[in-house]
Amino acid sequence: MATIKDVAKLAGVSTTTVSHVINKTRHVAEDTKNIVLSAIEELNYSPSAVARSLKVNTTKSIGMIVTTSEAPYFAEIIHAVEEQCYRQGYSLFLCNTQNNPEKIKNHVEMLAKKRVDGILVMCSEYKDDSLDLLKNYSNIPMVVMDWGPLNPNTDRILDNSFQGGYLAGKYLVENGHKEIGYLSAELTKTTARKRYEGFLKALHEADLEMNPDWLYEGSFEPEDGYECMNRLLAQPVRPTAVFCCNDIMAFGAISAITEKGLRVPDDISIIGYDNVHISRFCAPPLTTIHQSKARLGERALNLLFERITNKSDERKTIEIYPELVIRKSVKKIN
Template structure:
């Protein structure tokens, strides 16, 4: 493998001049630059990333800590971040934690040892232990995107989930549905609770009764949508529509409905939340509430790069506004059907 000395010898210059050409740290005459570049190409020379990082005090790498990369919503954010990192010339180290404080600490230690330029943390909620751990790495440029309660230690994503829950429910009501069920995530989580509150407000505003027998709590997984929908389907009276608080639970709910010999939306309409990429390929294509995962990932990374370059220091709030995406899983009822 060629060394910087080999390049210098072939180009007839010093190793210092080769370094200046590679790192662009000092003016070098165009003719001399070309000799160095030709030698680099001919020898297939690649500078040591470790040695170079020690010299210029940057590794052009970023760490990303997430609860899980399996959930489609987070996977799409991760994809946007990785793509934008690549375009900016950065490498990305991805760490899954399952919100385990020990794993968070180990990952942060590892990322610090690798001398990453900054860390992007994306979790759905934070425990006190994990927040304390993050504060121990305050010297490392970091963007902490927090869906949980407002916390002075973290940046904040304001995703307007209440508005999204209201919007989803209102869409069902405008399509003639008065008997509406809800499959929600863990109501101890902020995201699930605010979407639930939006649902309740829309029902009350329309003077509709919230039937507690049609309110089911899961954990934002497809299995939860399936099991919760089955609990609704065994009841004597069924809702004509169900709001599922994320798209993967909607998928589970649709599967349960189909297994009972019923169909969506003819028998029961379904609306989801998040507008994950796969939702347009559900059968039928899923009506859902859109949140821009690409925009969120890029905004978070842009803020981190500003912090790395010393251009941003204050705690930041990023806002996302939900939008309705109408597809085929919600049917408009006639007045006769609505009053049955």
């Protein structure tokens, strides 16, 4: 394997000149630069990324810590971040936590040892000890996005969940539904609670009341959508439509409905939330509330790049706006 000394010898220059050409740290005459580049190509020389990072104080790498890359919502955010990293010439180290503080600690330590230029943290919830761990690495540029209330130690994602829940409830009401169930993640979570509150506003505007027997809490997982829907279907009277707190729960709910020999939307209408990529390909295609995962990922990463460049610790808010996406899973009734 060729070394920088081999390149210098072939080009007839010093190793310092070769280094300046590679790292663009000083002006080198055009003719000399071309000779060095030709020598690099001829020898197929690849400079050591570690050695180079020590000299220019950058590894051109980013760490990303998420709850889970398996969830379609996070997967689409990760895809946007990775694509943006690729365009900027950065490598991405991806770490999953499952909201485990010990995993967060180990991942941050590992990323610090790899001397990443910055860390993007996008977990669905944080515990106090998790945030304390992150504060211990304040020397690393970091963006910590939180969907919850404004926290002085985190940046904020303002996803307007209340408005999204309202859009979903209003659409069901406008299509003639008066008996509507709700499958939710834990209502202690900000996003789930705000979506439910927006949904209730739409019902109240139509002089409708939420039947407490049709409200079930689980988590943002297909298994919970499946189990909650089975419990709802076991009720002596069932609703004509169900709003699911996210698309993944909706997929589980549709599976439970189908297993009972019922059909969506002929027997029960379903509306989801998030507009994950696969929602348009389920049977029937899912009516849902869209939030731009690509825009969120790109804006969060751009904020991290700003923090790397400017060394600023000012907390920021990234706002995204929900939109109704109409497909085939809601039936209009008289």
